[in-house]
Amino acid sequence: MSTIAAKVQSQISELIISGQFKPGTRLDERVLAERFNVSRTPVREALRQLAARGLTQLLPMRGVVVMEISVKELAEILHADCELEAMCARLAAESMTTMEKAELRYIHERSNEYVAAGDLDKYLEANRELHRLILEGAHNAVISSMVGEIRDRLSPYRQYHPAETDRLVTSHDAHKEIVDAIAEGHGEKAYLAMRAHNAHLGNAALRALRQAKEAEGAVEQAPPAPPAGKRGRPKAAPAVKAIAPARARRAKKSEG
DSSP, X not given: OOHHHHHHHHHHHHHHHTTSSOTTOBOOHHHHXXXXXXXXXXXXXXXXXXXXXXXXXXXXXXXXXXXXXXXXXXXXXXXXXXXXXXXXXXHHHHHOXXXXXXXXXXXXXXXXXXXXXXXXXXXXXHHHHHHHHHHHHTTOHHHHHHHHHHHHHHHHHHTTSOOOHHHHHHHHHHHHHHHHHHHTTOHHHHHHHHHHHHHHHHHHHHHHXXXXXHHHTOOXXXXXXXXXXXXXXBXXXXXXXXXXXXXXXXXXXXXX
């Protein structure tokens, strides 16, 4: 990919991930070329790469649009995100260096003032940084890359979640539990805390998308995801049911 095309892809990607280009928005080559002051060739190349990342799609009679997914598809993506990012949190607790853990704590503590001020933009910026540090702290490039791609695909749909002050407080409290577990080296606690946090966000995104679909007259039926167990903790997915009891016993021993 040319340097110009890479830059255009980055700019369009940011507009999609931030929610400025919403799902279903038509991406016209000519309009984008004028917007970024480039020829249509790098724009076309950028759109192809964005399609490969699952951020755009080519539709008959409409051309290239920001990727739209169904409620069922969103539920499946959220399940994957819930498990993989929780796994990253556990790995981070086991692998992060002392300096990395200190930086993670600093980012979380810095966000206190954003919550108090109700500054959503600043809080979301700190939120992205915190999650990035956890992914990097897992020291597993394969899993981190998968989670990064999934989070990019989820971002436009998480914009449906209302930006209320209560949301910031809830998110910040959940982050504290995650950060504390990672900093103390408790892998299982970090796993469960991250999974519960993402389950809460995921269910909110699903409810909002269902409401949006219903308003458009496109009602769908899909299972809620990710499911929550007692005290808001997500139930284990089928693939991990067999090892969940053992994990729980290990967690109890470590807590004792």
